[in-house]
Amino acid sequence: MSQVKMKVNGREVSAATEGRTLLSSYLRDLLGLTGTHVGCDTSQCGACVVLVDGKAVKSCTAFAADLEGAEVTTVEGMANPDGSLGRIQQAFQDYHGLQCGFCTPGMVMSTAALLAENPKPSEEEVRHYLEGNICRCTGYQNIVRAVMAASGQDAGALAAE
């Protein structure tokens, strides 16, 4: 066991971890940040995506011990300072971009990473970027709309083909 320190959602945290402790487990089980979800065991579904030093990372695939000193942002850190929904979160609600909510934390975090890299993505770019996030409920159309809206673009103008 070793003590691993990180900055999570702006707060300094520290927890004793085994070498095999995954970042997802560090967040969920040791810090109690259960917003990050685990939907598979092969790094395919993306429900566990968080930002590590600003980059989208599947937290089920990273060892906590490798991330000493990292800055991590989870879905719990995406609201506005007054507690209201942040821009991406609000767009997901406005465009019905979630149903059961289980993949949603990963979708929100991947969207944050996408818009940081590419503030005005095309529909194709959004769909391509979100390939690593599986949603079983929405059929993605409203997620894509939400991402377009969060980037300040016309969410209604998805191509019919």
Added chain:
Amino acid sequence: MPKDDGIGASTKRREDVRFLTGNGKYTDDINLRGQCFVHFLRSDVAHGRIRGIDTSAAEGMDGVLKVFTAADFETAGGLPCGWQVTDRFGEVMQEPKHPILAEGKVRHVGDPICAVVAETYEQARDAAEAIEVDIEQLEAVVDMKAALAEGAPKVHDELTSNLCYDWGFVEENKDAVNAAFESAAHVVSLELTNNRLVANPMEPRVAVGDYDPWGDSHTLYTTSQNPHVIRLLMGAFVLNIPEHKLRVVAPDVGGGFGSKIYHYAEEAFCTYAAKVLKRPVKWTSSRSEAFISDAHGRDHKTKIELALDADHNFTALRTETYANMGAYLSTFAPSIPTWLHGTLMAGNYKTPLIYVNVKAVFTNTVPVDAYRGAGRPEATFQIERLVDKAARELGVDPIELRRKNFIKADEFPYQTPVAVVYDTGNYHATMDKMLELADYAGFEARRAESAKHGKLRGFGIAHYIEACGIAPSNLVGQLGARAGLYESASVRVNATGSISVYTGSHSHGQGHETSFAQVVADMIGVDANSIEIHHGDTSNTPMGMGTYGSRSLAVGGSAIVKATNKIIDKAKKIAAHLLEAAPEDIELKDGKFSVAGTDKSVDWSGVTLAAYVPHNYPLEDLEPGLEETAFYDPSNFTYPSGAYGCEIELDPETGKIDILRFIAADDFGNIVNPMIVEGQVHGGLAQGIGQALLENCAYDDEGQLLSGSFMDYAMPRADDVRGFTVDHSCITPCTHNPLGVKGCGEAGAIGSPPAVVNAAIDALHRAGHTHVTHIDMPLTPARVWAAMKA
């Protein structure tokens, strides 16, 4: 325009706020003080005899509390099956025991043999690796026809064969159907497979068992679509715990699609082990474990034939289907290929004579049960593929052949030859709406444009019918259901006028907390924000049959309407007393009670306060308080229907199919929240298109699952499905429930697979590949390319 938060408004979902901020409370987010963790050691062979289990090494390992085997469950019952099918000879189906942990034999890869409980999940897993199970591997049966062959290995030694039942429907029609085929002008036939699927809700299953020794009471937290059903099945049939000592909670649940209806071994295990160990016991499925322990869906093989007269009227239909049950009977498995499938074989058509034969077969595979649509996608796929094939063979337009045989709008209610009575529908209207939205008239020009780029463009059509809102309890009881299929609701009006609603329906993505509040807000005329919807806890709702079969609004919503009407009736009596008028003169509008024809009124909270502070109150005639419970048992199924159009481009070089547009024109009856309805259809379409193009649950000949992770099982992703247009303007309200609603949750998954396959065949035929009459799903590039080159 509807009120912002009443019936008909696209109210934003209130549950989204907690989901979007990471504050949802899913079962795996529940951690109880002192909890320990279980890991199940599962069979890695499909069929074998257990010669011995040595747990001694594991028991001595760090943190291990106990290793359980079947011997620990000698007093427990097997996991019960909730539906008994009677075969065509009048005999009941063969029903083998489904133990919590394997007894003597393992019967599929994933069958749990031992359960290791330890202080940490890692310790439990480590210890499971130290268990030695001596298994004599037996020949596995995987293919259904091979399983029925003379001398085939038996999945269950105590049964006479691997045949669960041989069902005929309607058996009395069989000779007439055969005679109609002999005199038919045309006969069209098709053999097809409805591919085996895995539901794969994004949240894997989780169970947490807790036991209070002082009250001798149990609590199970579980990822269920119907916690009351789990309480009933587990308490009464498996662990012998009376309901008042057993609470089942299904908190936020991350999708279900049918796979979380059933009572699973892990739920019973955690409940039981918590009592043995006097500590909470938690199980969290991995995705790999989910693939070999969640019930699978579909897996039918069918031969279907259609007889037509010289004018192309359908005169008879007959089918022979083999339906895979897997190794054990899951909770509702026997009903899916029978009553949820055979009764829909009329489709939207006036076929007068129908005979359906279904042979349900045990194999050494994971149990198969309902998956989004459950029997109705299988029926729709057969009918709509066959009608398309018939049109091609007869050289007529597939749209016109459908229109010619559709039940007409003025022919409802319509008694089909397969028992059910469709109350309403207008299939010509939905077909016309779909073709208009699809710009079908412009298809030929678009096809020519695709051809310039070397692509084959096709347009596929399907028209579906489904039976939802399951179901009249007395009817399903006659058909073999071992449960009633009503729903309950309690409406508790609080003293200041706020309202707590308790429903037996369960929301795992459907948005009930929003849409059910819209219904009550609309009825009473109060702000929806003053209404809270509670679900998922047996301790606060009287009873609940849960959410599946697109029944929540049609059945659960009707129970809420019924209870709310009782509230309104009582509130009017209180208002009449306060206003010194007769109850029949009291009108309720916008949350205010007034005396008809006067300006005398009292508002909602004035009445609710009087109910709880009954100083000025007719105590001799009326109890204080304002709380009512209702049970609603539907008098018929509901019959959503719709026309689906799919436009694709097919790359002849690779066989790859791209969905360009998908048009859904559905008749769901009245709509409470159009935004949510559209979202439900989108999700269903993605799953149906997934079945048609991507998803396949595959076993090898030895019963090893080849598609056991998201690396091998192709889930639709954001760039696989697109171009959805959803319309629900064609409305024929349901005639027998108070909201006039039909249900929308499964339609997309029912109507889309045949539309996609029909589009592919259309593209191939238009390009001259007329030898291709059918391709089995999923239409992978390899399969399409091979069919073209055959």
